[in-house]
Amino acid sequence: MIVDLLIQHATELVTCASGGGPKRGRDMEDVGIIPDGAVAIRRGEIVAVGPTAEVRERVQEAKRVIDARGRSVIPGLVDPHTHVVWAGHRVHEFEMRVKGATYLEIFQAGGGILRTVRDTRAADLDTLVVETRERLDTMLLHGTTTAEAKSGYGLDEDTELKMLDAIRVLDESHPIDLAPTFLGAHAIPPEYQDNVDAYVDFLVEHMIPQVANLQYRVEETDEEGNIIYSGYRPAAHYCDVFCERGAFNLEQTRRILEAARHHGMELKVHADEFEPSLGAVPLAVEMGAASVDHLVSTPDEHLRVLAQSNTAAVALPGTPFGLAETGYTRGRRIIDLGGILAISTDINPGTSWCESMPMMMAIATRYMNLTPAEALNASTINAAYAIGMSDFVGSIEVGKQGDLVILDVPDYRFLMYRYGVNLVHTVVKKGRIVVEEGRLCTT
Ligand code: NIG
Ligand code: FE
Numbered sequence: 001m002i003v004d005l006l007i008q009h010a011t012e013l014v015t016c017a018s019g020g021g022p023k024r025g026r027d028m029e030d031v032g033i034i035p036d037g038a039v040a041i042r043r044g045e046i047v048a049v050g051p052t053a054e055v056r057e058r059v060q061e062a063k064r065v066i067d068a069r070g071r072s073v074i075p076g077l078v079d080p081h082t083h084v085v086w087a088g089h090r091v092h093e094f095e096m097r098v099k100g101a102t103y104l105e106i107f108q109a110g111g112g113i114l115r116t117v118r119d120t121r122a123a124d125l126d127t128l129v130v131e132t133r134e135r136l137d138t139m140l141l142h143g144t145t146t147a148e149a150k151s152g153y154g155l156d157e158d159t160e161l162k163m164l165d166a167i168r169v170l171d172e173s174h175p176i177d178l179a180p181t182f183l184g185a186h187a188i189p190p191e192y193q194d195n196v197d198a199y200v201d202f203l204v205e206h207m208i209p210q211v212a213n214l215q216y217r218v219e220e221t222d223e224e225g226n227i228i229y230s231g232y233r234p235a236a237h238y239c240d241v242f243c244e245r246g247a248f249n250l251e252q253t254r255r256i257l258e259a260a261r262h263h264g265m266e267l268k269v270h271a272d273e274f275e276p277s278l279g280a281v282p283l284a285v286e287m288g289a290a291s292v293d294h295l296v297s298t299p300d301e302h303l304r305v306l307a308q309s310n311t312a313a314v315a316l317p318g319t320p321f322g323l324a325e326t327g328y329t330r331g332r333r334i335i336d337l338g339g340i341l342a343i344s345t346d347i348n349p350g351t352s353w354c355e356s357m358p359m360m361m362a363i364a365t366r367y368m369n370l371t372p373a374e375a376l377n378a379s380t381i382n383a384a385y386a387i388g389m390s391d392f393v394g395s396i397e398v399g400k401q402g403d404l405v406i407l408d409v410p411d412y413r414f415l416m417y418r419y420g421v422n423l424v425h426t427v428v429k430k431g432r433i434v435v436e437e438g439r440l441c442t443t
């Protein structure tokens with residue numbers, strides 16, 4: 001066969017292959033290493049994977065060949081929980097926290113999320129796109145090829161729609177594929193501080209039906225202009241709620257999730273980020289949510305319920321790290337119970353401004369007691385599952401998108417062992433080289 005790209009002689013090719021679906025329990029220890037591995041991509045899709053000698057027998061001609069000797073090749077990383085679209089920054093709050101103020105104190109005093117809401121309302125679409133694109137570029141440089149992206153810094157109709165529009169523009173123009181989430185229930189907007197239920201009414205009766213019906217047309221082409229995808233995408237695939245003291249209580253969370261489900265959206269919940277647990281996990285599981293995220297204060301009985309379900313557990317280790325807190329999601333426990341564990345950056349201007357999934361893996365191996373293999377599976381195949389994309393991305397398997405990362409090191413475990421530096425050499429998105437020698441080649 002004739003292929004567009006052949007990567008061969010990788011010291012190790014780490015496939016994270018699952019044969020379909022997410023990984024649980026002992027399977028998390030298996031990352032599917034092929035020594036002296038090769039992968040071939042045609043028209044954006046993986047067409048052969050295996051030892052170099054075998055793949056070469058099947059490939060007659062390759063338009064481009066990369067020799068990955070001395071390097072480890074892993075799937076493109078998937079970041080399944082991001083607030084990457086925002087305007088401005090909150091560096092002054094960081095200093096307040098370093099000096100002793102808590103995140104919830106700042107939030108309840110009208111800072112925190114509401115500060116970013118003010119800045120995001122004031123920014124026009126172009127500004128929002130430009131500021132966010134820089135962060136997406138940094139994510140790509142650190143190996144992320146697919147990410148979820150939430151609204152939630154508007155909390156009014158115009159700005160929430162502007163944020164979803166920014167996600168659309170970036171999804172179309174940036175190599176990272178974005179899975180859009182409507183997070184109108186991220187905080188109580190200033191206009192509704194004394195009447196939270198009225199804001200929930202507004203979300204349930206007005207915003208959710210409107211957002212659920214918004215679609216846009218997309219067409220994707222490969223390097224030669226062949227159409228590789230054509231169809232409609234929803235402006236928001238998921239609806240998410242921040243269920244927390246000072247944000248939305250359990251009953252309000254239920255109303256919002258029910259409305260979203262009624263209108264055909266998939267569900268996600270920010271659950272148990274802080275103490276005390278409000279009990280969002282059993283609710284989300286009962287409602288068939290795609291994922292529950294954070295899970296820092298989740299009681300063990302709720303982790304058991306979660307582990308029995310098909311709802312993914314998304315841990316965000318950058319958040320306790322960013323807030324200098326000592327409680328982390330009990331990732332080890334979730335895996336041991338048989339749950340579907342994914343990890344994510346939660347990138348946002350308040351709790352975790354970090355674009356790097358390798359940094360999350362470094363933290364997860366230290367504070368969530370994950371092995372390097374578990375951390376990688378949680379950042380690839382299981383992360384893809386958490387955003388409903390594990391049929392297309394998250395592993396190096398025939399039929400999946402040609403999304404992969406070549407590391408500057410011969411063993412993927414260096415990703416967790418070394419931290420705070422970027423070990424990514426090359427990034428390939430849908431068969432196209434988008435980062436080379438650690439530098440962006442597109443956008
Ligand atoms: O996941 N908890 C709510 N949302 C974010 C923080 C957003 C912000 O502080 O701007 C989180 O930690
Ligand atoms: Fe979040």
